[in-house]
Amino acid sequence: xxxxxxxxxxxxxxxxxxxxxxxxxxxxxxxxxxxxxxxxxxxxxxxxxxxxxxxxxxxxxxxxxxxxxxxxxxxxxxxxxxxxxxxxxxxxxxxxxxxxxxxx
Numbered sequence: 001x002x003x004x005x006x007x008x009x010x011x012x013x014x015x016x017x018x019x020x021x022x023x024x025x026x027x028x029x030x031x032x033x034x035x036x037x038x039x040x041x042x043x044x045x046x047x048x049x050x051x052x053x054x055x056x057x058x059x060x061x062x063x064x065x066x067x068x069x070x071x072x073x074x075x076x077x078x079x080x081x082x083x084x085x086x087x088x089x090x091x092x093x094x095x096x097x098x099x100x101x102x103x104x
Contacts, residue, residue, distance in 0.1 A: 001016070001021055001022065001023045001024070002023075002024050002025070002100055002101055002103070002104035003023055003024070003025035003104075004025070004026075004104075008025070008028055008031065010057050010059050010062045010064045011059075011062055013057075013064050013066065013088065014062055014064045016088065017064070017088045022087065022088060022089045022092075023086075023087060023088055024085055024086070024087040024089070024097050024100050024101050025085065025086050025087075025101075026083065026084070026085055026086075026101065027068060027084040027085065027086045029084075031057070031086075032057075033055040033056060033057045033058075033066075034055060034056050034058070035053050035054075035055050036053075036054045036055060036056060036065070037052075037053060037054040038051070038052075038053045039051070039052045039053075040052075041094075047072075048070075048072065049071070049072070050069060050070065050071050050094045051068075051069070051070040051071075052067065052068070052069055052070075052094060053067070053068040053070075054066075054067055054068075054090070055067075055068055065088075066086050066087065066088055067086070067087050067088070067089065067090055068084055068085070068086055068087075069084070069085045069087065069094045069097055069098065070082055070083065070084040070085075071083055071085075071094070071098055085097060085098065085101050
C-alpha cells in the first residue's frame with residue numbers, strides 16, 4: 001500500500017503491520033523517532049546513494065518499529081533533493097520500495 005505523506009498515523013501503521021499489510025509513504029520532516037540501526041550505501045565516488053535506518057516511533061502506548069529509506073531524487077532540470085520513505089517492510093530492496101512509491 002502506497003500512502004500520501006499527509007497520512008501519518010502510528011496506530012494505523014501498527015494495525016497494518018499486525019495485519020501483514022506492507023505500506024510505504026513519504027516521511028514528514030518533523031517526525032520524532034529513535035534510531036536503532038543506521039547504514040549508508042555509498043557510490044564509488046563517495047556520494048550517498050541510499051541511507052537505511054530502523055527506527056521506533058512512540059506515541060502514547062504505541063511503539064511502532066519501521067524502516068526509513070533516504071535517497072537522492074534526481075529529476076531532469078531540477079536540483080537533486082533528499083527524499084525519505086517510511087515502510088514496515090524490512091526485506092524488500094531499497095530500490096524496489098522507491099519504485100513502488102514513485103508509481104503510487
